[in-house]
Amino acid sequence: QVQLVESGGGVVQPGKSLRLSCAASGFTLSSNAMHWVRQAPGKGLEWVAIIWYDGSNEYYADSVKGRFTISRDNSKNTLYLQMNSLRAEDTAVYYCARDEGTVGLEWFDLWGQGTLVTVSS
């Protein structure tokens, strides 16, 4: 079954760190660029970051640049998002999504179910 499954969400205090994982199954992760997209409660979709199929390039939204790091381990078929210096405004459901292309900017054809990150003291 072709799917993405996120994990690692939870409640964390402001200023702390959290790492999200996204495990791919039913396909080879190394064939596609991958994204993280988030959705704050009751709000719309916000793109967070992209990593190319081979991990050679990454790009970030201005809102997370310098605090979040996207990475991938193609041997484990897994995508990651390291989130540091978390703020209340980072509270959201985080989705990983597969890009149809290898370097992004195509379309997001497969999404995980999402994992909730709550930043609160």
Add this chain to the structure above:
Amino acid sequence: DIQMTQSPSSLSASVGDRVTITCRASQSISRYLNWYQQKPGKAPKLLIYTASSLQSGVPSRFSGSGSGTDFTLTISSLQPEDFATYYCQQTYSTPPTFGGGTKVEIK
């Protein structure tokens, strides 16, 4: 960044109605426009890519059109399972931005 503006932000419609949602880009994006459907508590689902190509498995009552800055998503005959929020997205340039969403509700 390219701004994507959807209208309306919400609409009420009946089963069987023809529904049209529009999306406008702040600059020309050629046909690099995608549409997603999201139901409450679920992940978004790809409906249309490159403005008018129907994703595999998506019913043919969904269609997309447009190029440049103006795009539309049309549902030819609204079905009960189509009540959801719809988002457009540009992938012309990084960051790939989304519209604010259009919530389609039951009249």
